[in-house]
Amino acid sequence: MTLELFLQNLANGIAVGSLYALIAVGYTMVYGILRLINFAHGDIFMMAAYFTFFGVAVFHLPWYFACIFVVVLTAGLGMLIERAAYRPLRDAPKDSVLVSAIGVSFLLENLATYLFSGKPKAFPDFLGLMSTVSLGTVSIQKVALVVPVVLIVCMSILLFVINKTKLGMAMRAVSKDYEIARVMGININLVIAATFGIGSGLAAVGVILWGMKYPQVSPLMGVMPGLKCFIAAVIGGIGNIKGAVLGGFILGLIEVMLVAFFQPLTGYRDAFAFILLILILLVKPTGLIGEKTTEKV
Template sequence: MTFELFLQHLANGISLGSLYALIAIGYTMVYGILRLINFAHGDVVMLGAYAAFYGAALLVLPWYIAFPLAILITAGIGVVIERVAYKPLREYPRINLFTAAVAVSFLIENLGIVIFGGRPFAFTRPGFMDVNLSVGKTSIISYTPFIVITAGVLFAVLLYLVNKTKAGMAMRALSKDIETTGLVGVNTDRIIMYTFALGSALAAAGGILWAIKFPQINPLMGVMPGLKAFIAAVLGGIGNIPGAMIGGFVLGISEILIVAFLPNLSGYRDAFAFAILILLLLFRPNGIMGEVQAEKV
């Protein structure tokens, strides 16, 4: 493999890792506070992509309006899911919340098939994202740097919100001890709602960028990205936001480079991700940056 071809694969791996990281953050934020694996999160990714698709195709909105509007709508849907499906079960055993998350996932997928239809739709990229760019002898399509730059901006905004705002401080406090944080006057219900909105917004952004990179959408499109983002979250340390980012990039880059160096194994690309999960749980169950946390009951 030439150095130029390696750089091209590396760029593809970084863009794929950016998508995994964006989606993984939603998993890790919700788990950090509620100790809930929100398996409906991958389907929120799909809803974000469809919202952007219909905003551009049906309402004929320009992409720079349709995409942010889709993110806002999906953030609202995330809040509705939390209010309707998860909030009434917070005081019950964790298995009840887990079961509700699986049920919500299947409900969204099947509603998607009924409402959107089972036939895939082509997702049209804005014209400037389909330009071939040459960096030396390396050629990449312009959507690759767009994905990476957009994800980087969203990561920076997220880290600012979590580390520099009162709501972010409350989120971090809830992740340590939700009961004690509530006793000192923090509105825990509002912060949980804020967490779901923020995580769903990032999932929507990930779904839109995923549809830009792989320009076809269908009601089940969020299943595999959601599962792999969950692996990325576990890889980085579930409950740790920087860890989720690192896990996403490690998984995305590894996945692309394994296929690049061993093309005969390209059919096992998804299996490789799950093999990482199994090995991780065996040898480092807390992930790269994870900490041992007491299970909430």
Template structure:
């Protein structure tokens, strides 16, 4: 592979990895505080993309549409928890999981009813779709912006997690829910914050996706969500830095494997799945994870 192609793929991998990382964070944080695979999380990403499209095509400036979409997705995330998950905190785990898949299916089909099942063109403003040629490298501006914005967001999130009292509480909840409650932390408030952070980041990931692949459809969150979950497990479920790491590893792997073995292109969407299986087989706690499932008595 010659150097310019390598650089090109490196930038593409960083951009794709950013999206996975942003979405993976929500999975890992919700799993940390609720021990729940939030199947609806991938759909929050779709919601973010559609709300942006909806606002933008209704004449609202793009930047404001993005902002409103992020707020809207956060709201839907919080409401999902309040309406569907919270009443089931003490129910058997399987009820919670079934409800989560129900919410996921509900959002997908609601958006099919509202917007139709066919992919919709997403025409981002021109300044985001401009393409630079640097030597032989082909650089859409979005591919450069996405990783930069992602790094800024991640820095902010890590600051919240490690330097604020809410962040400490979130991390503590991931280890021992009953004890943290005993220590007087308002668990419901923490869980709400987790849903706000998680769904906002998923929405941002969805908007990045829409800008990079300029068409969106109501089922787009399923595959991307699955991949982001695999990334979270790869990094170590429960660990935010792990999720970021897993997201980037997955992004780079997808781009580079397809670049080196074009005949595997059709299986691109399957890599994440094999990662997931391999991690579960050989290192279930992932790269950075602690064993959150150790049995307690």
């Protein structure tokens, strides 16, 4: 193992971990508010990839306008899904909401297949981040250098919103006690819609950078990243934003290093994520920095 190879894979691992973290935050925010696993989150990620493709390759939007367009449209899609599929079931048994989430996931996958066909499309390099840059003897894809910076900026803005604004205060109140927050006059519908919008918007930011690293768009492209980001959220402590970021980094680094230095195990890369999930649930079910909660009856 050479130092150059280690540094190159370390940069790749940090980049992949940052992407997982951006998407995992959407899972953890929704769970923190509603105690709901939004299994459609990976497919919202997929729809954001198609929004990017059509915005850049078909409508030829400038890169800065395309990024805003994709984030806003994806955030709107997340809020629409909450309004149509989750809000009517808010007081229903948790099993009903879970089935609804899985149904939305299948709906988005089949809708994308019907509208865009199942043929993969090439993700456009509209930010010029697919090329590599040499840092001494180490060659690193430009996107691997940009992703951690974007993650830091997005998390700084998100933590400011949550800790320093009235909306963030309302989010924290709803996450602590949904019923008491409603009695205190907090607009529950607004808070939950904003949570879905912010989580989906972060997934859109993630998909723009994901497409630079894995430049292929297809209706099922969100399935495995969605599952892995859910695993990342569980590893760190689902419901905890910092835990989601930590879990994303851990999963990304381990995956990349596994492929780089244990090549006979490359085919088990995806399986390893699920093995790690099982181990975490056995050893520390609340995640590495998650808090123990009790289910209200």
